[in-house]
Amino acid sequence: MDVKAKVNELLQPHLNEDQYFVVDIQVSPSRTRAKITVLLDSDTGITIDECAVISRRLGNQLEELEIFDGQPFTLEVSSPGVDEPLVFRRQYLKNIGREIEVLLNDGQSRRGKLESVGEETIVITEKPLKKPKKNDPPVEPMAIPFTDIKKSTIQVSFK
Incomplete structure (x- = not known):
């Protein structure tokens, strides 16, 4: 299973029974520090605090799984910016x-x-x-x- 699919799978329990939904997941591998960017949204919007909670939980899981074979990575969980296209x-x-x-x-x-x-x-x-x-x-x-x-x-x- 690739990293993007694994991140999506790990996110599902944190989406509060479809209250939040995944807009995009981007994975940028690197020799020094990989980067995972997750864009989440909801029908009423998503707050910074809600993103932070999901980020901490997801980050801990990714560290436990050593998703990049123990190499450091950066995880960003946020809402789509105003310049992001509508997807759903x-x-x-x-x-x-x-x-x-x-x-x-x-x-x-x-x-x-x-x-x-x-x-x-x-x-x-x-x-x-x-x-x-x-x-x-x-x-x-x-x-x-x-x-x-x-x-x-x-x-x-x-x-």
């Missing part, structure tokens, strides 16, 4: 109402407010490129199938 439907759900940029598989990009999330699609309302005039038709929400999405990121606004 659960992440879209908790971001309803926020500004999102969606890169489609065909290279097109869509940007707008995430209105809703279905089983197979998301719905966004794009912002008009120019200020609409009185006779312009209203902007209609657009459904985008998950299968058409290459990458989605939440857009942070400091307004």
